[in-house]
Amino acid sequence: MADAEFTIEPGERVLLLGASGAGKSTLLHGLAGVLGGDEEGEHRGSLLIDGMPAASARGRSGLVLQDPDSQVILARVGDDVAFGCENLGLPREEIWRRVGEALDAVGLDVPLERSTSALSGGQKQRLALAGVLAMRPGLLLLDEPTANLDPAGVAEVQQAVARVLQDRAATLVVVEHRVDVWLPLVDRVIVLAAGGGVLADGEPQQVLNEQGAVLAAAGVWVPGHPPAIPERNRVAHAEPLLQARELAVARVPRHPVASGIDLELRAGRALALTGPNGAGKSTLALTLAGLLSPAGGTLHAHDGLAAGAGTSPIRWKSRQLLGRIGTVFQDPEHQFLTARVRDELAVGPKALGRSASETAAVTDELLQRLRLGHLVDANPFTLSGGEKRRLSVATVLAARPRLLVLDEPTFGQDARTWAELLALLAGLVDEGHAIVAVTHDAAFVRALADEEYALAPAAEQVVPR
Structure with a gap:
């Protein structure tokens, strides 16, 4: 300022x-x-x-x-x-x-x-x-x-x-x-x-x-002036990637916060996880992402996602996860690893063995599309809340995983960056990637989600779109 x-x-x-x-x-x-x-x-x-x-x-x-x-x-x-x-x-x-x-x-x-x-x-x-x-x-x-x-x-x-x-x-x-x-x-x-x-x-x-x-x-959220929403090429039936049956999820062993969850994630489809605070949305997201063990039921990765890594994401090694499932945590700072924005974006591509030219091309595109170009040499921890969120999303997109699990991807965004982030995610879904997003952003759900799974403290239900 x-x-x-x-x-x-x-x-x-x-x-x-x-x-x-x-x-x-x-x-x-x-x-x-x-x-x-x-x-x-x-x-x-x-x-x-x-x-x-x-x-x-x-x-x-x-x-x-x-x-x-x-x-x-x-x-x-x-x-x-x-x-x-x-x-x-x-x-x-x-x-x-x-x-x-x-x-x-x-x-x-x-x-x-x-x-x-x-x-x-x-x-x-x-x-x-x-x-x-x-x-x-x-x-x-x-x-x-x-x-x-x-x-x-x-x-x-x-x-x-x-x-x-x-x-x-x-x-x-x-x-x-x-x-x-x-x-x-x-x-x-x-x-x-x-x-x-x-x-x-x-x-x-x-x-x-x-x-x-x-x-x-200028990017200010003004009542009566909604941001542009991209047109979606919605796919009715697509390749199954991940399936949950009677799934229970928990942060503390033997204390599930949600159970009886039936989900199927498909390529080219976006799922919104909604519901009140404390219902278990973030815990479910981390379980789907292979970062928490299921507390009950089954979570099965199909060949289109597993690609030879096995059917249980929690058993995958970090490098196997990187190219298959990308996770954006609720707190952006929990996933920053380097001292420069450009270096942060290059972590995923480098770990996957991509060439310097390919890494630079991906990094440059994301910097431009998410309005982070003027921050290439900044320390990620010094960015504003909205900038940190866009960077955390960009670090996952840079690895181009088949499934993206995003926890509150639009928080802290002005109207302009919200629309640009939405357009980027919509394009990835239409290319065949799958997205799971934990969100309280009703406009985001309407614009991107093909289906909505609403968790409640006592019961869960899926709301078709």
Whole structure:
């Protein structure tokens, strides 16, 4: 982010928009005073909270990150909410009074001794919000707080924030691609330009109505300006690749999170795995990908996928998996291996023994199509959330596996990169690759999926398309 100038008055409620990589998260981290010193980056100009440098006013700001798990610190709910207050040196009696008030404010009605690991995604996000509210910041900063949440979780978090704003005179700045979710709560929209500066700033409806087309062209999600959706060459019957029968899946042995699953993955077809947080979607995806052992039932790879490696993906060696099944994890950082974006994309092709010229051609195409070309020498861990997601998808695509297993492939994307990523995936499916995608993105499901398998906490069902 560069050359941005604006003033946010006390009590304002601001929705911060912009294309992927425009610097929205960086700005929030700067306002929270957690960007680090000069040795961790560079800066110019000033960023002030109450007239003081943001790094000197950390107690005035509270930041809620987009990944709920990254914010859970302690094992019990009450201790986790109290953690920030303890660091402020508040008296014990005051801390626990604030803990109770904060939990009531966000509507998290669980015992203080409840294990934080037992909470759902929506509950963890409310827990993070409660921990921030207990410190009573004057500035509430939310960085995509509903990312990776099911519709019920999105509503829970939005309603919790609404209650907080109703009861407190806090200033709000929220970064979110789901514009519709936050419009009822905000009175101002600021749009950061990808190349620096501010693209738009004003009352929400005025900005979106008068500049909607311009903002949509810049990648901003604008209601009424949906991104382009590629036409699919849908195949009714195709070669079977992987079949699950009465499959049970688990992270912890003998504790399945879902069972009785019947699926058949076919070449040239895309399957969406949907359902509420905690239903077992990611666990199922990792099992289909050959990274977790089935907890029951069978998982059989057909010749079109196995190609001589055997019928059980969990028994395949890493090199055998690489050319057959590619997996994109929910957290992009869990799969980065190198210190440069270009090197990251070359890992798969090199491991498969492809030539330098072929590797370079594949890498260059993916850099261009996924808008990562200007980041070839950057460290993958320094990218924005949306850029990390596109890179993690690209690393799998570079190996050209027959089956792609993608966990939340569109999170953090602006409208333009969402459409470009969708077009790339649709092209691969039409070429004969198969895709399994864990997603809460209804537009993605409508545009790409040939069928949808919806998991629920108590029952699973397949919904034909």
